[in-house]
Amino acid sequence: MKQHQFQPSLPPPPNTVGIVGWMRKNLFSSPLNGITTVLLAYFAFQLIWSVLDWGVFNASWIGTTRDDCTSTGACWVFISVRWEQFMYGFYPTEELWRPRLFYGTLAILVALMAYEKTPKRSWIFIFFGSAYPILMAGLLEGSMFGLPSVDTHQWGGLLVTLILAIIGIVLSLPIGVVLALGRRSKMPIISKLSVFYIEVWRGVPLITVLFMASVMLPLFFSGGVQTDKLVRALIGVTMFYSAYMAEVVRGGLQAIPKGQYEAADSLGLGYWQKMRLVVLPQALKITIPSIVNNFLSLFKDTSLVLIIGMYDVLGIGQSANTDPNWLGYSTESYVFVGLVFWVFCFGISRYSIYLENKLNTGHKR
Known part of the structure; x- marks a missing residue:
């Protein structure tokens, strides 16, 4: 009796796999979707081409005065002339x-x-x-x-922006962790003090905090004690964002199953050992997106120090726009400042995604 032989499997049709298959499934799955995709692609191309034509192809790059800006595009000569101020104030x-x-x-x-x-x-x-x-x-x-x-x-410039952001980030996270633990403490005094601190600072705008740090904080020091304006701004930003960080960490602590606390207690671990070795690593891992969101907000809010007379990178841009020799080039200034903030924020965001994927081992099957 002749034995049946199975034929080898045929490959899938070329138009269902790869980039062609993805486009047929996601962009051209129906006539309406196809028309919408073509229209959006047309408008996107027009917008991108206009931006590139203004900012790259038809821009002025080399020179030292506004007379060197002879094209109809962007005048990046303005940025190059003011480069040191943007970087160092x-x-x-x-x-x-x-x-x-x-x-x-x-x-x-x-x-x-x-x-x-x-x-x-x-x-x-x-x-x-x-x-x-x-x-x-x-x-x-x-x-x-x-x-x-x-x-x-x-x-000034990027120097002040980075100093405020780095010090604020480095200090606000540990202070926020302590405040979160204090709010969940079984000691009434510590819990009430932590709640009072968090609610007071979360209920006040950052602009008000900066004004208080700049104007009112020196009144609490003894006579003759001078406090630097940058230090006062650092104190205000750190105290403000530590309250927000505390609530983020508290959310992570409440998300940890009760069994984790009981397992740590069964091992005979003390309170601080339990928090350091068992609870906090898990809580911080699941709150990475919220923590990074606070970091990004802090980095961008450093531009508010302009209202107390400090010139960060945005403040330098605004002061440069008032130069009579360079009037009319504010667009280039704001585009450059926005690009600076985007580069740093995008880098922080991508690294946080990398950390999430790396630490997501507990949810894989």
Whole structure:
């Protein structure tokens, strides 16, 4: 008896797989979807082409005065002439090596901390959160290394934006964790104080906080004690966002199943051991999106320090727009500032997605 032989499986039709298959399924699945896709693609192409024509193909890139802006597109000469102000504010020209050293070391440390296989990575984190800010503050201000003193009112641009954002992020997270634990504490005094702190700071706009830090905070110090305006802004931003961070962390703590607490208690772990080894790692992992969202809001809200007389990168752009020699180029200024904020925020967002995917092992089957 002749045995039946199965024929080999045929490959799927070419128009159902790959990019063609994806387009047929998602973009041209019906006549209405096809027409909508074509119209949207046409308008998107027109918009993208107009932006590229204005900002790249028909733009002026080289020059030193507005007379060099001879094209009908963007005048990026304005940005190149004001480049040092956008980066360093009004920092003395002969001392620009100091903020440049800060930028360089910051980029190196961030790259080392982001790379998983960096040797002694935990020590780099500790150094970045403890000694590094003190060393850089001494370098930029000049009080620690015998360098010429540069007052913080001369700082500005991206330098002020990064300092406010980094210090605010580094301090607000641990303070927020402590406040979240305090709010869930069984000790009435600690719990009530934590609730009072969180609700007060969450109920006040950040602009008001900055005004209070700039105007009212010096009144609480003894006579003759002078507080730097940048330090006051840092205190205000940190206290404000630590309250928001506390609520984010508290949400993560409440999401942890009760069995995790009971399992830690059954192992004989103390309160701080239980929080450090069992509860907080899980709570922080599931709140990464919310924590990063707060970080992004903090980074963008640094532009509000303009109202207390500090010139961050947006403030420098607005002051440059009032220069009589460069009137009419505010669009280039705002586009550049927006691009700076987008680059940093997009980088933070993408790294947070990477962390989520890496730490999502507990939900895989």
